[in-house]
Amino acid sequence: MKVLVIEDERKIASLIRKGLEAQGFVVDVCLRGDEGYAQAAARPYDVLVLDIMLPGRDGLSILRNLRDRKVPLPIILLTARNELNERLEGLNLGADDYLTKPFFIEELIARIHAVTRRASGATRSILVVGDLTMNLLTREVKRGETALELTPREFSLLEHLMRSPGRVLTRVQICEQVWSYDFDPGTNLVEVYVQRLRKKVDADAAVKLIETIRGVGYRMKAQA
Numbered sequence: 001m002k003v004l005v006i007e008d009e010r011k012i013a014s015l016i017r018k019g020l021e022a023q024g025f026v027v028d029v030c031l032r033g034d035e036g037y038a039q040a041a042a043r044p045y046d047v048l049v050l051d052i053m054l055p056g057r058d059g060l061s062i063l064r065n066l067r068d069r070k071v072p073l074p075i076i077l078l079t080a081r082n083e084l085n086e087r088l089e090g091l092n093l094g095a096d097d098y099l100t101k102p103f104f105i106e107e108l109i110a111r112i113h114a115v116t117r118r119a120s121g122a123t124r125s126i127l128v129v130g131d132l133t134m135n136l137l138t139r140e141v142k143r144g145e146t147a148l149e150l151t152p153r154e155f156s157l158l159e160h161l162m163r164s165p166g167r168v169l170t171r172v173q174i175c176e177q178v179w180s181y182d183f184d185p186g187t188n189l190v191e192v193y194v195q196r197l198r199k200k201v202d203a204d205a206a207v208k209l210i211e212t213i214r215g216v217g218y219r220m221k222a223q224a
């Protein structure tokens with residue numbers, strides 16, 4: 001897997017390089033936007049990790065030009081907390097995903113796997129955690145042999161949890177992914193939905209799959 005990283009903060013760029021190389025990825029790093037764009041346009045990569053604020057040429061302009069030229073490269077944006085508008089614009093311009101700094105390298109690796117799977121058309125259509133299965137095409141959800149009736153929001157929430165078993169999703173991440181990008185952090189929307197989901201998914205089962213990480217968020221039980 002060949003990854004191009006366009007990131008001008010040397011420290012972040014070097015952490016990404018080390019983390020990805022440890023996973024066996026081949027990594028090229030560009031510290032300037034103009035050089036990065038030339039590199040992305042000229043050579044075949046499996047994924048581009050793209051910062052937004054860059055010297056030489058900004059990330060959104062790089063993204064726009066690659067998409068205008070129909071370069072099918074999966075692109076993950078790196079954004080700062082306060083770059084909400086840029087993040088939304090990036091998604092509209094055709095970015096495949098984004099990560100907000102600071103992030104754990106494990107998160108970036110998971111996103112890279114997800115976008116490259118999607119790009120190769122080999123998206124898993126069935127998610128499985130223990131005896132819980134979710135068919136993304138027919139939208140059927142089963143615990144063991146029992147079919148579960150979920151609302152679209154509950155389905156989406158469960159899908160996000162099932163996509164990365166063992167990984168904790170914070171309430172903010174869940175809100176961003178299942179609802180919208182701007183929400184009132186004081187709301188207990190997520191708690192309410194997790195409770196509803198638990199009643200359907202876990203109430204009658206000996207093994208509880210939806211775990212609460214106190215003060216942090218929720219996760220799907222890691223696979224045995």
Ligand code: CA
Nearest residue numbers: 008051053054
């Ligand atoms: Ca930057």
